[in-house]
Amino acid sequence: MAKISYKLRDEDIKNWVKNGTRFGLLSDGNNLYLRYRPEDTYPRWIFRYSLQGNARTLGLGSLQHVSAAMARKEAARLLGLIATGRDVAQEKRERAQAAAMEAASQITVAQLAESYFERSVAPRLKHPGIVRAWIDKKINPAIGNLSASKVRPSHVDSLIQSVAREAPTVAPKLLSRLKAIFNHGVKLGYLSVNPASAFEASDAGPSAKVRERWLNRAELVSMLKAMREAPGWNEQNTLTVKLLLTLAVRKAELIESRIEEFDLAEGVWHLPSHRTKTKAAITIPLPTQAQASIRKLIHYGAGSEWLLPARKMQTRLKGHISLDTLNVGLEKSVFPLMKGVDPFTVHDFRRTARTHLEALDVDPFVAERCLNHKIGGLVGVYNKHDYLDKRRDALQRWADLLEDLDRPEAA
Incomplete structure (x- = not known):
């Protein structure tokens, strides 16, 4: 088997990094390219190929973590897979999506509520302690250990009805916070749907009357x-x-x-x-x-x-x-x-x-x-x-x- 002749010399690559020389795509052969744009902290390895007339691009990592030898070995492996008809770029995207979904499925309601509190409550409310107490004393004991992705409307209903029996005026406010917490999860990609979205204030009990209580x-x-x-x-x-x-x-x-x-x-x-x-x-x-x-x-x-x-x-x-x-x-x-x-x-x-x-x-x-x-x-x-x-x-x-x-x- 003929020895592959690479276009980029290791010595040149080292000098470019040392001197901060920037460039677009430089071909190394075997569908492998090196990129060092102004926005790149380190030169990056790019693998390009065509499948059924459609161009594909796949990042292989930066020179900081992937040496030239490692990138060339990976490019050769990918070419072998492409020869069998596999779309390696699409497969990588699917693996990344699966990993993200797996990670999302692991986050608990307690962790999601904490993230929501730190990002949306603590910096904005003058008195965040009330929301802190609802999370610690109402939400977490009931559903805090559940995976956020496993929460169903029935869990929300059970929690809200329980709170409504003990504190009718708190239940509608707690429902509003639950919606906000799960919306936070949707925005961050942890959830695809908000399990509390279908509920209305009336589902948390009758509207609270204006208080008139005073002590004689x-x-x-x-x-x-x-x-x-x-x-x-x-x-x-x-x-x-x-x-x-x-x-x-x-x-x-x-x-x-x-x-x-x-x-x-x-x-x-x-x-x-x-x-x-x-x-x-x-x-x-x-x-x-x-x-x-x-x-x-x-x-x-x-x-x-x-x-x-x-x-x-x-x-x-x-x-x-x-x-x-x-x-x-x-x-x-x-x-x-x-x-x-x-x-x-x-x-x-x-x-x-x-x-x-x-x-x-x-x-x-x-x-x-x-x-x-x-x-x-x-x-x-x-x-x-x-x-x-x-x-x-x-x-x-x-x-x-x-x-x-x-x-x-x-x-």
């Missing part, structure tokens, strides 16, 4: 008494609940607060715009009772930058306590002692404060600003007054009422 004076007395007596309920939790009630702020605004935001000498809390729902900064006047609570929490924090530092070692990387800490503690320790009181949530504290401020004859404009609500219409456009002194008086009267309701004799 008797219910506040019951809760304050229960917090004094509940086993496993600590003073930090009590102080936090009282601050939420007294200041009528959103839960995340208080839980994620840093000590530097509080000016106790002036008796105010400077809540920055990036941490408010309205994207507007606000100075919150602190009643004397709130100032005392904050000083106690700072003492408990033992030098932490957070007003409510994380208490468990596994959550300290976050810095502050979880957004679920109060909800879990109330449900476990306090609610069982509040016999005859209808269920309520931490968010209902804002409505509670607003209602009692009205009962204390606080001007509606002042009461709305106490909750950091934007004033609508032309009044909101032209009236930029912050009512700081009036808000201080209103919140102090509200704090005095709460203090009276917290006395043992009030029960």
Whole structure:
């Protein structure tokens, strides 16, 4: 058999790499070419052939990993296969597709949800902890170990119905997140279809009604008494609940607060715009009772930058306590002692404060600003007054009422 004479000399190839000499396709013979375009980090081996009048191209790898000897040996092998009628380029594509499908079939729902969270939730939401909790506590325990490609609509339905029975208002939101998670899988090629796509919000239960729950004076007395007596309920939790009630702020605004935001000498809390729902900064006047609570929490924090530092070692990387800490503690320790009181949530504290401020004859404009609500219409456009002194008086009267309701004799 005649010895094949190759057109490219190994010495020339080394010099081209050393000198950075760029070129298009240079034939080495035997259907093998070398390419070194400006966009190529290393020269690349290209195999070209024709099958049934159609041109085919097959990449064999870069010179970094495939030597000239290896590329020539592979080209000779491929020519032998082509001689038998095989389309080696198509076969390589099919193998790559099969490998991709195999890899996709291995990714679990938990892994897919994590990818979605890191790419689409954490960088975009101001408070990603809620979605984090849904993934960890709802989705993963139910279907997290399933291969994403094996999830069927029946799995989605079972999960959503289970959540709807426990938390009707959460189920539609969780369904929306499930759709987004599986759409993420479709975009990345892990899934061909979204198993949650056919579901509508109505499938997760009836539409949630606008909440109207608030705690009247008797219910506040019951809760304050229960917090004094509940086993496993600590003073930090009590102080936090009282601050939420007294200041009528959103839960995340208080839980994620840093000590530097509080000016106790002036008796105010400077809540920055990036941490408010309205994207507007606000100075919150602190009643004397709130100032005392904050000083106690700072003492408990033992030098932490957070007003409510994380208490468990596994959550300290976050810095502050979880957004679920109060909800879990109330449900476990306090609610069982509040016999005859209808269920309520931490968010209902804002409505509670607003209602009692009205009962204390606080001007509606002042009461709305106490909750950091934007004033609508032309009044909101032209009236930029912050009512700081009036808000201080209103919140102090509200704090005095709460203090009276917290006395043992009030029960």
